[in-house]
Amino acid sequence: MPRGDDTGPLARSGRRALRRWQQDVAAGQAAVALRVGIAATFTSDPLAEQIAARALALGLEPQVFAGPYNQLIPVCLNPNSYFPAELDAIALFWRIEDYCPTELAAYQAGDSAALIVATAKVRELASAVGSLHQHFGGTLLVSTPPYPTAPHADPRDLLNATTAGRFHRALLDTWVQAITATSGILLVDVDALQRDHGANACFDARHWYLYRQPWREAFLVQVGDAVARALFADRRSAKKCVVVDCDNTLWGGIIGEDGLRGIALGDDFPGSAFRDFQRWLQGLRQRGVFLALLSKNNEADVWEVFDKHDAMLLRRSDVSAWSISWDPKPLGLERIAAALNIGLDSFVFIDDNAFEIEGMRAAHPQVVCIQVPEDTARFIDVVNGVRWFDNLRVTSEDRQRTDMALQEVERRKLSSTLSYEDYLRSLELRVEPFAVTEAQLARVVQLINKTNQFNLTTIRRSTDEVRALIDSERWFVYATQVADRFGEYGLTGVAIVEREGTELRLDSLLVSCRVLGRKVESAFLAFIAQEGRATGAKHLFASYIPTAKNAPCAGFLPEHGFSADPDGRLVAPLDALAEPPAHILVHRA
DSSP states (O other): OOTTTTOHHHHHHHHHHHHHHHHHHHTTSSOOOEEEEEEESSOOHHHHHHHHHHHHHTTOOEEEEEEEETOHHHHHHOGGGTSOSSOSEEEEEOOHHHHSHHHHHHHHTTOTHHHHHHHHHHHHHHHHHHHHHHHOOSEEEEEOOOOOOOTTOOTTSTTGGGTHHHHHHHHHHHHHHHHHTSTTEEEEOHHHHHHHHOHHHHBOHHHHHHHSOOBOHHHHHHHHHHHHHHHHHTTSOOOOEEEEOSBTTTBBSOHHHHOTTTSBOSSSTTHHHHHHHHHHHHHHHHTTOEEEEEEESOHHHHHHHHHHOTTOOOOGGGOSEEEEESSOHHHHHHHHHHHHTOOGGGEEEEESOHHHHHHHHHHOTTSEEEEOOSSGGGHHHHHHTOOTTOOSOOOHHHHHHHHHHHHHHHHHHHHTTSOHHHHHHHHOEEEEEEEOOGGGHHHHHHHHHHOOSEESSOOOOOHHHHHHHHHOSSEEEEEEEEEETTEEEEEEEEEEEEEETTEEEEEEEEEOGGGTTTTHHHHHHHHHHHHHHHTTOOEEEEOOOOOSSOGGGTTHHHHTTOEEOTTSOEEEEGGGTOOOOTTEEEOOO
């Protein structure tokens, strides 16, 4: 059976929820927080509905507008003519058989030059998308073109690999290269979704001929879900840690009873399924997700598997935190959260035992719990359905995060033996601020949109908005690298400053939670003051906008000499801010 045939109930429930939502919006009982425009080379109304329904299911409060039929380039060049103003996102979808039908037919008939013409048309479309990207401040998503469903492009044709298949691959490669050459445009891989679902199962010939809408409802649900997930990932933080049980989860059997050679782990089934699960975990770790162990077990037995079993893929160094004991697992998870300094809402817990899963849900409902099936062959199917780690951009700091957690363990060992002041001095902290360029843009945007605890104003900005500030003569965008004698923290701070005449205004100041408690934010502020004095400014104005999560920075401005001026604005003289804490070396990068 093709993938997605069971989505009928999901589609119907999504539509019902969407109808209720739309009624609430019309009645003024709900506020729209996400406005999305959709344009395609086919009739896009049904897809717009599915995107809205799936976005609503993720809590995004959407309103989605379907654009005109087969007018992608005009939409790119003048979106305001087709969509309401102040859109938060635009999504563009195209198919080869709609955009290059003549060239596809000619290539099938043996005209090799048709591919050259089609490639030029694809580059023209990519150029139009690039123009839209330059002028549109919101999120821009574009699809990859799926394999054509035209009558003369049958994938079962014995000559397909060198005819329609080759035509599709060439245009797909041209498109992906052209789009990825510009940072900030998000690709939705509709081609991969069609392969997963099945090309014949996707296509609805009756709908195509009647309405110029090519896809069955089950596939529309899949595409809508992918777009909604991308929009969600662009606006919300992914889960930060996967916590896994050991017995019958990382390996088959019980290490305390079966012994090192008795557990199932290796190249033969069922041990091979557990190895594939470990590969999946390694993939998450490489993207910056913490891996933690939560097992009712003897700790020495667990580490013996890691250290001595020749089929074990994971190593001790892959594990950022652990709680291996006979204590209740909710208590163990609290210890892991404390060790990693992240909230319980950042965890996904994976276990084979229904009792442990239900106990975790009851104790910590904010933790996502996944029970792996008894049928080991279904492990990967289940975990591949876990979407809580969706991430659109993986920065170098993300890849280094798990190693940084191990460095943090060493810092905490040191802190337990010294006073707070002696501990700070012993760290040998180095703060290296600099003006942001395109090279750091992805990480800077990530911090701006996902830092909550120390973030004075919590103003969120898109990639294009930050790029515009970098290019402006009136705005200054700074970031800072932080390191100590244990290692690198990475790019952990961002500041945005506006100059108005001889006044400076601190629009944003934020630092990652990984450096909180070390007074990095004070050193960063001192750098900003020094930069401001160099331009002739005398005072720095700032604001604190309280949220549910940024209480840790509530007293920061008063503690650094900011007080209300006659107009009620918080202001401090730059001379009073220019010296960093004594235990930190500030060096402009």
